[in-house]
Each structure stands twice: as structure tokens, then as C-alpha cells.
Amino acid sequence: MTEYIPHTPEDIEEMLSAIGLKSLEALFSDIPEEVRRRYRPLGLPRGDEEKVRRHLEGLAKRSTGRGLIPFLGGGIYDHFVPAVVNYVISLPGFYTAYTPYQPEVSQGTLTWMFEYQTMICELTGMEVANSSMYDGATALAEAALMAHRTVGGRRVLVPRSLNPQVREVLATYAWGAGLELLDVPYSEEGKLALEGVPEGLCALVVQQPNFFGVIEDLSGLKERIGKAFLIVYVNPIALGVLEPPGAFGADVVVGEGQVLGNPMGFGGPLLGIFATRGEHLRRMPGRLAGRTMDAEGRPGYVMAFQTREQHIRRERATSNICTNSALCALAATVYLAALGPEGLRRVALLSIERAHDLASRIKMLPGYELAFSRPFFNEFAVRCAAPEEAVARLREAGIAVLPPGLVAKAGLDGAFLVAVTEKRTEEELSRFVEALKGEGYGDDL
Amino acid sequence: MGTIYECGASGRKGTSLPPLGRSEEEILSFIPEGLRRKAPPWLPEVSQPELVRHYTRLSRMNYGVDTGFYPLGSCTMKYNPKLHEELARLPGFSGLHPLLPEEEVQGALGVLWELSEYLKGIAGMPGVTLQPAAGAHGELTGMLLFKRYFEDREELEKRVKILLPDSAHGTNPASATMAGFKVVSIPSDARGMVDLAALKAALGEDVAGIMLTVPNTLGIFEEDILEITRLVHEAGGLCYFDGANLNAYLGRARPGDMGADVFHFNLHKTFSTPHGGGGPGAGPLAVSEPLVPYLPLPQIVRQGNRYALDWDRPKSIGRVHPYFGNFLVMVKALAYILLLGDEGLREVSNGAVLAANYLKERLKKTYKLPHDRLCKHEFVLSGEGLGEGIRTLDIAKRLIDYGFHPPTIYFPLIVKEALMIEPTETEPKEVLDAFCQAMEEIAQEAQKSPELLKEAPHRAPVRRLDEARAVRQPILRESPA
Numbered sequence: 001m002t003e004y005i006p007h008t009p010e011d012i013e014e015m016l017s018a019i020g021l022k023s024l025e026a027l028f029s030d031i032p033e034e035v036r037r038r039y040r041p042l043g044l045p046r047g048d049e050e051k052v053r054r055h056l057e058g059l060a061k062r063s064t065g066r067g068l069i070p071f072l073g074g075g076i077y078d079h080f081v082p083a084v085v086n087y088v089i090s091l092p093g094f095y096t097a098y099t100p101y102q103p104e105v106s107q108g109t110l111t112w113m114f115e116y117q118t119m120i121c122e123l124t125g126m127e128v129a130n131s132s133m134y135d136g137a138t139a140l141a142e143a144a145l146m147a148h149r150t151v152g153g154r155r156v157l158v159p160r161s162l163n164p165q166v167r168e169v170l171a172t173y174a175w176g177a178g179l180e181l182l183d184v185p186y187s188e189e190g191k192l193a194l195e196g197v198p199e200g201l202c203a204l205v206v207q208q209p210n211f212f213g214v215i216e217d218l219s220g221l222k223e224r225i226g227k228a229f230l231i232v233y234v235n236p237i238a239l240g241v242l243e244p245p246g247a248f249g250a251d252v253v254v255g256e257g258q259v260l261g262n263p264m265g266f267g268g269p270l271l272g273i274f275a276t277r278g279e280h281l282r283r284m285p286g287r288l289a290g291r292t293m294d295a296e297g298r299p300g301y302v303m304a305f306q307t308r309e310q311h312i313r314r315e316r317a318t319s320n321i322c323t324n325s326a327l328c329a330l331a332a333t334v335y336l337a338a339l340g341p342e343g344l345r346r347v348a349l350l351s352i353e354r355a356h357d358l359a360s361r362i363k364m365l366p367g368y369e370l371a372f373s374r375p376f377f378n379e380f381a382v383r384c385a386a387p388e389e390a391v392a393r394l395r396e397a398g399i400a401v402l403p404p405g406l407v408a409k410a411g412l413d414g415a416f417l418v419a420v421t422e423k424r425t426e427e428e429l430s431r432f433v434e435a436l437k438g439e440g441y442g443d444d445l
Numbered sequence: 446m447g448t449i450y451e452c453g454a455s456g457r458k459g460t461s462l463p464p465l466g467r468s469e470e471e472i473l474s475f476i477p478e479g480l481r482r483k484a485p486p487w488l489p490e491v492s493q494p495e496l497v498r499h500y501t502r503l504s505r506m507n508y509g510v511d512t513g514f515y516p517l518g519s520c521t522m523k524y525n526p527k528l529h530e531e532l533a534r535l536p537g538f539s540g541l542h543p544l545l546p547e548e549e550v551q552g553a554l555g556v557l558w559e560l561s562e563y564l565k566g567i568a569g570m571p572g573v574t575l576q577p578a579a580g581a582h583g584e585l586t587g588m589l590l591f592k593r594y595f596e597d598r599e600e601l602e603k604r605v606k607i608l609l610p611d612s613a614h615g616t617n618p619a620s621a622t623m624a625g626f627k628v629v630s631i632p633s634d635a636r637g638m639v640d641l642a643a644l645k646a647a648l649g650e651d652v653a654g655i656m657l658t659v660p661n662t663l664g665i666f667e668e669d670i671l672e673i674t675r676l677v678h679e680a681g682g683l684c685y686f687d688g689a690n691l692n693a694y695l696g697r698a699r700p701g702d703m704g705a706d707v708f709h710f711n712l713h714k715t716f717s718t719p720h721g722g723g724g725p726g727a728g729p730l731a732v733s734e735p736l737v738p739y740l741p742l743p744q745i746v747r748q749g750n751r752y753a754l755d756w757d758r759p760k761s762i763g764r765v766h767p768y769f770g771n772f773l774v775m776v777k778a779l780a781y782i783l784l785l786g787d788e789g790l791r792e793v794s795n796g797a798v799l800a801a802n803y804l805k806e807r808l809k810k811t812y813k814l815p816h817d818r819l820c821k822h823e824f825v826l827s828g829e830g831l832g833e834g835i836r837t838l839d840i841a842k843r844l845i846d847y848g849f850h851p852p853t854i855y856f857p858l859i860v861k862e863a864l865m866i867e868p869t870e871t872e873p874k875e876v877l878d879a880f881c882q883a884m885e886e887i888a889q890e891a892q893k894s895p896e897l898l899k900e901a902p903h904r905a906p907v908r909r910l911d912e913a914r915a916v917r918q919p920i921l922r923e924s925p926a
Contacts (some may be wrong), residue, residue, distance in 0.1 A: 012799065015799050019799075019802045024799065027799060031694060031698050032671055034702075035671070039569075042782075042786075043787070044563070044782070046789055047785070052783045056556075060536070063537050064551070065542065066541055068549065072544060075767065082460035088497070093503075093507035094503075095525070096509035097508060097509040097721075103912070104906070108722075134724075137767040168767070169765060169767055172763040176589050177625060218480075243482050243483060244486075247483075263539040265538070265541070266773070267542075267769055267772060269773060270578075290919055292912065292914045296908050298908070311614075311615040317622075319619065320616050322616050323726040324725070325578075325725045326723035326725070327725060330722065337459060337491060338493070339460060340459065340488050340490045346462045346465070349465055349469060352472050352475055352476070356475055422463065
């Protein structure tokens with residue numbers, strides 16, 4: 001018997017007798033005998049709590065990367081997470097609850113969903129936000145599908161400076177739905193270089209800041225593409241100091257919300273942000289909490305506009321999404337509530353400050369230069385003659401960056417990418433610079 | 446019900462951050478003026494004690510598995526082991542960046558590899574991808590695998606249809622549509638199973654495959670499962686199995702032995718990882734031999750004592766997740782499998798099916814049971830005929846007053862006034878008995894004092910909520926006073 005299953009032999013006996021069966025086997029007589037006969041066990045003995053813990057702890061220790069200082073970003077960032085975030089998401093009323101289909105016993109979940117939607121609208125400058133998607137990449141893919149449903153057209157303009165991992169997911173969805181992705185190049189300075197606007201366009205995607213950390217100028221883009229959607233893929237931390245995409249006429253704002261109070265977690269679970277304009281409400285995917293009243297006229301919350309969703313609309317639903325990233329969205333809600341407007345701004349400013357400190361010191365080193373001249377947020381590409389060797393030297397010093405192989409996927413050769421959050425200390429920045437100097441540069445100190 | 450926006454006061458904060466090294470103006474000068482944020486976002490300003498009290502209060506207004514019995518059909522609301530939460534927070538898992546080189550993440554790749562191997566064994570199928578983030582994401586990935594398979598065989602032009610029993614989960618038709626297929630519904634017969642004659646009539650060269658839920662959403666095992674998959678395969682189609690109901694036969698039967706080509710797991714159902722109020726889950730897929738070449742990139746392989754990522758898969762559909770899927774959820778599922786072992790896996794389905802049949806036999810004396818036969822991990826009652834004007838919604842809301850979470854209601858659509866009950870294996874018999882007693886008392890109340898049901902719940906944090914009003918007068922965000 002395992003500790004999770006309470007049935008004693010007496011319980012089993014009594015229940016079987018109430019059913020009118022003699023054995024547990026008989027409960028499975030409706031599965032074809034041929035199928036049952038083919039069953040092969042895993043050959044796995046029963047474990048116990050301590051044994052399982054030892055095994056998993058052993059695997060956790062085996063990843064040497066856990067000890068490296070992450071100047072590594074590329075879509076996932078090592079930001080500070082206040083202790084109160086983990087405390088709240090560990091409250092059993094939150095993490096052991098299901099989707100709030102029965103609102104009277106789910107007011108806790110529905111209330112924070114409503115708070116989260118408010119915060120995302122505020123960050124993005126949009127009118128309506130859903131309560132989460134799986135991750136930024138699938139949120140972007142769903143935004144493209146929504147653009148196609150709304151304006152027709154099968155072509156999507158996608159920057160070469162879009163995160164390559166995110167682009168790969170978008171490409172898979174686009175192929176499934178019969179959409180065509182067209183490249184938009186970036187200029188020598190690193191910003192979006194939109195030239196022509198093709199026929200049959202349903203959306204233009206822009207990443208803010210882009211994969212190389214460069215801050216894009218969103219003004220005038222919506223005017224150039226007409227009724228096609230302007231979809232902006234954001235880093236929500238950057239929106240603490242950047243003008244929100246809503247101010248530039250964005251139709252949908254999506255993004256990766258991991259940075260809002262969630263751990264890097266080897267890339268999952270993540271948090272897909274999805275916000276749009278009020279006029280597109282009925283075409284958007286995902287769950288929405290709405291405020292209403294109970295039978296006594298007191299305010300309360302329910303899931304609203306469920307007729308868009310798969311469990312009601314089936315093949316005509318706006319998306320197949322059901323389970324989402326609720327608990328990660330709760331973490332984001334608590335994170336933003338703990339920080340407040342000043343705290344979020346501080347995180348963004350600290351990230352900019354430390355990133356620019358490091359960048360300016362790297363620029364001074366002979367043989368190293370920044371790949372792009374445009375203003376950047378907290379990430380930048382460094383070009384040098386032997387980038388692999390530089391990355392190896394950083395590794396020797398216990399530092400991880402995004403290696404040239406992964407940067408090249410966005411069309412930039414001979415460079416590595418450096419991300420700096422508010423967690424990186426002065427000592428770590430110095431160590432970074434020292435490591436790049438390596439032998440022969442010691443005199444410059 | 447107050448939101449966090451109603452707490453706090455201007456200038457309060459819930460956490461502390463290091464000071465800036467220079468003035469704000471100096472730092473902001475790195476951003477072109479026109480791109481700087483003009484007005485700060487409206488966010489709460491609360492101290493930490495206020496924040497904790499607010500969310501503790503909210504959490505108490507929620508019903509959870511740790512609160513009580515949660516017999517939500519098709520959702521498998523079983524107990525979430527506490528060991529798992531500790532393991533997922535180990536720094537070697539939670540603090541790991543997904544783009545580190547593979548030699549730096551051997552332990553994490555080990556988790557992925559071990560889980561993949563166990564899932565292959567449990568499914569009895571040779572290929573696995575762990576990328577899908579949820580069941581519906583797995584379904585979409587499965588449909589894309591179908592699509593690539595037929596594209597590769599140059600049959601995609603003609604094979605445009607996916608067959609779906611009318612008892613299917615709503616995600617199934619939505620997923621098939623997203624992959625560009627047309628959905629054709631197959632009726633159930635009097636037994637509540639796929640109507641074989643209708644299936645035969647629908648099969649042809651235009652059919653890409655079928656999506657089956659096994660056991661189906663009535664909780665009934667498709668007795669003709671081998672015949673169904675044989676017919677589909679003979680017609681050149683593929684078979685997708687929705688694995689939401691794996692709790693019904695875990696450790697006793699394998700979808701691979703029933704003819705499945707794609708099978709999705711819900712780690713947040715069968716493998717006990719928490720639902721989190723709606724997510725995150727994880728929806729790995731197992732696939733049959735012909736579909737292995739099309740699995741998402743990358744695949745995790747073992748070479749001697751080390752793990753590696755295999756990118757050399759030219760026929761792959763590509764990525765469906767930017768990294769490796771919901772890794773921290775997988776850590777929990779792996780711990781669950783390791784603790785249970787073969788014996789424990791079988792105890793899960795034994796307990797789940799025993800509890801469901803026990804409840805069914807007791808409750809059918811009071812409630813209408815449209816399909817009276819052996820069930821698997823769940824069964825469907827009808828709330829019809831309980832009393833004048835009494836609806837299933839009223840029964841559900843009244844259960845809240847008795848301290849239980851209501852079952853799934855109005856699904857599947859093929860049963861009128863459906864009450865879909867899934868007890869899982871983790872409830873003591875005393876709780877099952879108490880639930881039966883509550884259901885029996887509610888049936889009596891429906892006769893004697895129906896207003897008790899119609900006005901329920903009486904003992905929840907709020908009374909019955911007006912869902913229509915939320916659409917008629919939508920308020921989807923807080924507004925500054």
C-alpha cells in the first residue's frame with residue numbers, strides 16, 4: 001500500500017461486496033483479455049520517500065550549470081523573486097484547486113485572475129488581458145492565428161531579430177494553420193528594418209526589446225500595415241520603463257512572463273502573456289475572469305465569455321487551450337503587487353544600469369565590441385575575433401552567457417549574448433571583465 | 446470581494462531592492478526619450494503583511510484537494526504529494542537555465558530521459574516527446590504529427606477528416622481544427638460506445654484518423670477498441686488516444702497494445718502534479734513506430750553514461766515548446782512513478798475504479814444512471830427527475846453546502862443534466878460514504894424543500910453568482926476609483 005491510497009483490505013472487501021464483485025481483477029473484465037495479457041510491467045520496484053528524494057537530489061546535483069553565474073538570457077532571465085511569492089503560491093487553497101468552473105467555491109482563484117488581468121492591461125497599455133497562456137511562444141502563435149481569423153490573409157512578417165526558440169514554435173503552429181512567415185531583416189544598428197508590406201498580410205510581429213536586447217521604435221508601424229495586426233512580443237520587466245505597446249496602436253501584446261516572479265526552471269513551466277484591444281475580445285483565446293454579483297447583490301467573480309472556449313464551442317472555439325499557466329500567473333500577480341510601480345521601475349532601471357556598466361567596460365577591452373549601436377535594455381551582443389574562446393574563458397571563471405551557436409540562429413555570426421539583471425553584483429561584473437581580459441590583458445586593470 | 450487594489454496606501458511596498466548606483470535621469474538617458482514610459486502602470490502599493498493577509502484570505506475562499514473531496518469528472522483531482530513540491534524547488538532544477546550547454550545540464554536531461562523511458566513503458570509505445578505544456582497542447586501536437594505523416598506520404602491533400610465520437614472532450618475538435626483538419630462526429634450507440642456501423646460508414650480515403658478517449662467520457666471502456674483501431678488502420682488512418690482517463694487502467698493495460706498511434710498523458714491528472722487553479726500541467730505524448738521520425742525537436746538520447754540532445758531529425762514537425770516542456774512538473778511526475786513502482790501504479794487504477802464503481806452502485810439507487818454497467822474511474826449520472834424544476838446545477842450548488850466540491854456538470858453533452866463523478870483512488874471509504882449520504886439527502890430535499898437546492902449554496906463565501914451578467918455588462922479589470 002502507498003501512503004497516498006487509503007484503502008485497507010477490509011475497505012476493499014466491503015466495497016467489492018457492495019458492487020457485487022469477487023475480486024479487483026473483475027473490475028477490469030471490460031478491457032479485452034488480449035489487451036490485458038499483453039501488459040508488461042516497468043520492472044520498477046516500489047520506492048520510499050527517502051529513496052526517491054536521494055535519487056532526485058542526485059540528479060539535481062549532477063547539473064554543473066546550477067553553479068554558474070547566469071549572464072545568460074535569450075528569453076529566460078534570472079531575476080530576484082521575493083520570498084512572499086513562493087509563500088503565496090504554496091498555499092493549498094491555490095495550488096491544489098482546479099480551474100474555477102464552480103465560482104462559489106473558487107473566489108480566491110477568480111479574484112487573483114481579475115487582479116492579474118488588470119496588472120497586465122496596465123503594463124501593456126491594452127484593454128483586455130486573458131488569465132494566461134502556456135508560454136510567450138505559444139501566446140505569439142495564438143496571436144498570429146487570431147490575426148488571421150480577424151483580418152484574413154495568410155502572411156505574417158516576422159523579424160530576424162525575434163528570439164529563435166520562439167520563432168521555431170511560431171513556425172510549427174503556422175505550418176499547422178497554413179500561414180506563411182516572411183522575414184523582416186534588421187539594420188546594421190540592430191533595429192527592425194521593415195521595407196515593403198506584402199499582399200495578404202495578417203500580422204507584423206515585433207519583439208520589444210528584440211532578441212539582441214535592442215529597444216525597437218514602435219512608432220509609425222501600425223500606420224504602415226493598415227488593418228493587419230501589430231503584434232508586439234514583450235519582456236514585461238522592460239515595460240517598467242518603456243512606453244507600452246498599446247500607445248503605439250498594437251492590436252495584441254504577448255510576451256514571456258517567466259521574469260515576473262517565476263524561476264528559470266530549465267525553461268518550464270512558463271507564463272504566456274496575452275492582451276488585446278476591447279474590440280477583439282470575442283476572438284481572443286484563453287480564460288477570462290469577470291466581475292458580477294451574487295444572489296444577494298454582493299460583488300463576486302466568474303469566468304466570463306466562456307462561449308469562446310473549447311468546452312462549449314468545440315471545433316468553432318477561438319483556441320483549443322484549456323489548462324494554462326495559472327499558478328505562474330498567480331506568482332506574477334504577487335510579484336507585481338509586492339514590487340508596486342516603484343519596485344518594477346527599480347528592477348528595470350537596475351537591470352539597465354548594470355547591463356550598461358558591463359557593456360561599457362567590455363567595449364574598452366581591445367578586440368571586443370558591441371555588435372549593435374542602438375540603445376538596448378539589459379541584454380547586448382558582443383562581437384570578437386574568437387567568440388567561442390571568450391565563452392570558454394568565461395566558463396572557466398564560472399560564468400554562463402548565450403553562446404555564438406545560439407546567437408547565430410538569429411543571423412548574427414561571431415557574437416555572444418550577455419544578459420544582466422538586478423541580481424548581478426559588482427563583484428560578478430568585475431569577474432566577467434577579468435575573464436574576458438584573460439592572459440596578456442592583465443596590465444589594463 | 447475586495448481585490449489587492451483595495452489594500453495599501455501610496456508609498457507602501459511589499460519587498461526591498463538594492464539602491465541605484467546613479468540618478469534615474471542618468472540611467473533613463475540610455476533610452477530614447479520618445480520610448481520612455483510616460484505614466485507608471487497602476488499597480489498595488491501594499492506592505493508585506495497586508496499582501497500576505499490578502500492572499501491568505503483569498504486562498505481560504507477556494508476549495509482544493511487539501512480542503513476536501515473534489516469528485517470532478519475527467520479531471521482526476523487526486524492528492525498532490527508534498528515531497529514533490531520540495532523536489533521541484535531544488536536549486537539544481539528550479540535555478541537551471543534551459544539554454545546552458547548540454548554537458549552542464551546532465552542531471553536535468555537525466556530527469557527528461559528517465560521520465561521518457563517510464564512513459565514509453567507505461568504506454569507500451571516506442572517514442573515520446575515531453576514538450577506539450579498541457580493535454581490540449583499534446584492533442585494539437587498529435588494532430589500535427591498526423592499531418593506531417595500524411596504530408597510525407599503525399600496523402601495530405603485527400604486525408605482531411607478527423608473522426609470524433611460525440612462523447613469527446615471539447616479540446617479534441619478544437620485541436621483537430623487548429624491543425625487544419627475537418628471534424629466529423631461519430632455517434633455513440635445504446636451502450637455508450639462508438640457505433641461501429643457509423644464508424645465503418647464514415648471511414649474512407651478522406652479520413653486522416655480518429656481521436657478516441659479511452660475509457661470514454663461516460664467512464665465506459667470501449668469494448669470494441671481493437672476492432673475500432675483495426676478498422677481505422679485498414680482504412681489508412683491513424684488513431685489518437687486522449688489519455689486524460691489513464692487513471693482507469695494504469696498498470697493494467699497499455700494504449701500501445703490497443704492500437705494507439707499517439708497517446709497523450711496528463712501529468713497533472715494521472716501523475717498527481719497539482720492543478721494550480723488551472724495550470725500549469727504537462728501533456729507529453731507517446732507515439733507508435735511510424736510516427737517516431739516526426740516527433741518534435743530535440744529528442745533526448747543516452748550515449749553511455751551521458752545524455753545528449755538529438756537535433757538530426759529532418760522529418761520532425763519542429764518545436765512546440767521553446768525549451769523542453771514544463772520541466773518542474775515533470776520532476777514531480779518522475780518522483781511519483783519512482784515512489785509507486787509497478788505495484789503502486791496498479792494500486793492507483795485498482796483504487797480509482799473500485800471507488801468509482803462503489804459510488805455508482807450506491808448512487809444509482811437514488812439517481813438516474815443512463816448507462817448501468819461496469820464503469821472505469823468515473824461514471825455519469827443524470828440529475829433529471831429528482832423533483833419539480835430541479836436541475837443538475839441546483840444539485841451541484843447544494844453539494845457545496847454539504848462541504849463537497851461539485852462533480853463536473855453538463856458534460857458529456859450526450860447525457861441530459863449530466864453529473865460526471867470521478868472519486869480517484871486517494872479518498873478514504875468514509876469520505877465516499879459521506880458523499881453518498883449527502884447526495885441521498887439532497888435527493889430527499891429536492892422533494893421536500895426544493896428551495897434549499899434552488900437557492901444553494903448557502904454556506905459558501907458568496908451566494909449563487911450571476912454568470913450572464915458578467916457577459917452582458919463585462920467588467921474584466923479593476924479600474925481606478
